[in-house]
Amino acid sequence: MLVLTRRLEEGIKIGVDIEIKILEIRKNAVRIGIVAPKDVSVHRSEVYEIIQKENVLASKSDVQNIHHLGSLFKKKGIKAKKD
């Protein structure tokens, strides 16, 4: 991992079109500004990891029985709602 020391309002450039700037330094937190192209997604790491984990679980779902789940749904009286 590349490690750099930055002060308030200093930044880091990654490639030609990504820039990270230190906006505020508090006791236990740092506020960071990120400029990136529209086709680059920016995520909080821990949130991204939760989604990855949920997706892996979802992909292992046993799909053989989902018609039962559908009927369970209907039994509970949920009706399709138009978005």
Next chain:
Amino acid sequence: MTPNGLAVNQEYGILNLRADQIYSFSEGIPGFEKIKQYCLLYKEEEMPFLHLSAVGGFNLEFIVVSPWMVLPSYKPEISDEDIAFIGAPSKNDLIVLAMVVISEPLGASTVNMVAPVIINSKTGSAKQVVIRNLKEYTSQQPIITENSQTGTT
């Protein structure tokens, strides 16, 4: 027919897909970043659940459902950046689906309300996004809840 136009699914066998039936996730799906193309399959008896199946013989699929079927009051805040990412569809062209984790017993299954899949049905451009108001929802929403039983909004 290129390999990209083929989907393999346990239940449906091998399918030939038209280009407009293929949804393109340019960043993949978190956990499966290298797989970019999916299609939506459904069976009448499985509704409202759909299969989001990887195209190209990956043997990968997710069960998805309209999040409003689970939580009628669901109000996801999707960022302008994410809407722009899939080509800024109009409301009518925007499909929102939530990923389901099927558990045993089936009633213990959960739905990810924090990270819905959004699809531009006009262009086929798609992305799994993290909603801005993620603190109001959970990634493991029980599929059957007191709320959804009564269907209150």
